[in-house]
Amino acid sequence: MFASVPILVYGIRPYDSQILRIIVFTVLALYSGFFATLLWNDITDIDIDTLVHPNRPLPAGRISARKMFAVALMFSALTFIFSFLINFWCFILVGSAALFVAIHNKYLKKIVKFPAYSEIFTPLQWVIVPIFGFFAIWSALPPSGEVTLTVSIFGNMSFDWFDFQNMILLVLFTYFADNAHDLPEGIHDVDGDRKLGVRTYATSFGEKTAARISFVMFVISGILGIMLFFRTILTLIFLAPFLLLWLYTLYHSFMFARSDEKEMKILGKNVGEKTFRYFWITYDLIFIDILIQIFRLNLH
Numbered sequence: 375m376f377a378s379v380p381i382l383v384y385g386i387r388p389y390d391s392q393i394l395r396i397i398v399f400t401v402l403a404l405y406s407g408f409f410a411t412l413l414w415n416d417i418t419d420i421d422i423d424t425l426v427h428p429n430r431p432l433p434a435g436r437i438s439a440r441k442m443f444a445v446a447l448m449f450s451a452l453t454f455i456f457s458f459l460i461n462f463w464c465f466i467l468v469g470s471a472a473l474f475v476a477i478h479n480k481y482l483k484k485i486v487k488f489p490a491y492s493e494i495f496t497p498l499q500w501v502i503v504p505i506f507g508f509f510a511i512w513s514a515l516p517p518s519g520e521v522t523l524t525v526s527i528f529g530n531m532s533f534d535w536f537d538f539q540n541m542i543l544l545v546l547f548t549y550f551a552d553n554a555h556d557l558p559e560g561i562h563d564v565d566g567d568r569k570l571g572v573r574t575y576a577t578s579f580g581e582k583t584a585a586r587i588s589f590v591m592f593v594i595s596g597i598l599g600i601m602l603f604f605r606t607i608l609t610l611i612f613l614a615p616f617l618l619l620w621l622y623t624l625y626h627s628f629m630f631a632r633s634d635e636k637e638m639k640i641l642g643k644n645v646g647e648k649t650f651r652y653f654w655i656t657y658d659l660i661f662i663d664i665l666i667q668i669f670r671l672n673l674h
Contacts, residue, residue: 399510402452501548505545
């Protein structure tokens, strides 16, 4: 998943050692960041998990908060190290994302009373994946694009407006696909969130409305995925399985939206897992498509 964006940006051409190094460090940085985010979320949400997920490691006592803190700190350090080894642009991007995640998870989502605040902003943690991948390659390319940014400490970043629009498209897909996954799980956790004052779509507008919003976001994500196919170098190797995956998950999302509130609380976790699989498998399909194209190029 984490290698898909840089190879999408770089395209079907020979890969030298510098580009391969950037791709490897991108994967390691995002992989470490993924685990760091999960661990920090478990630490900051222990009061919620005690109510709705008592079997998770911290509430169940399988690991102490101190040990989990140490592991989270290690993964965070690895994220910063690998991003710095790519370039300073990626290092600052990771630092900004980490600052937002820390403040959002620890304080804002429990004190901000804006309706659905938590689920509006939580998916922003995932948009780091497409932005990081684009930044990593753009900063490695020669300054020959339509736009070139030069900062003495950061170095050059060069890109075309068409590619910038593709980045925005993938960012929007990521946001809506992840949010479509967050809302059913928010419905599953609605009782605990209500007790602790966390503003999700379910606690702000009710479970039925939240399920319908999730379905709409899922539809939007599918449209964005199809647009990505038409605008980039992706082929039917991506599109055919993507459409099947989207329609399969769309059916479950639709049936979930038609359920009554009692069923929703039971089904929310399962539907959330299906929509999350749709989200990351889409990235895997991007990787597989381009990898096959690269192999074909090398065979010729």
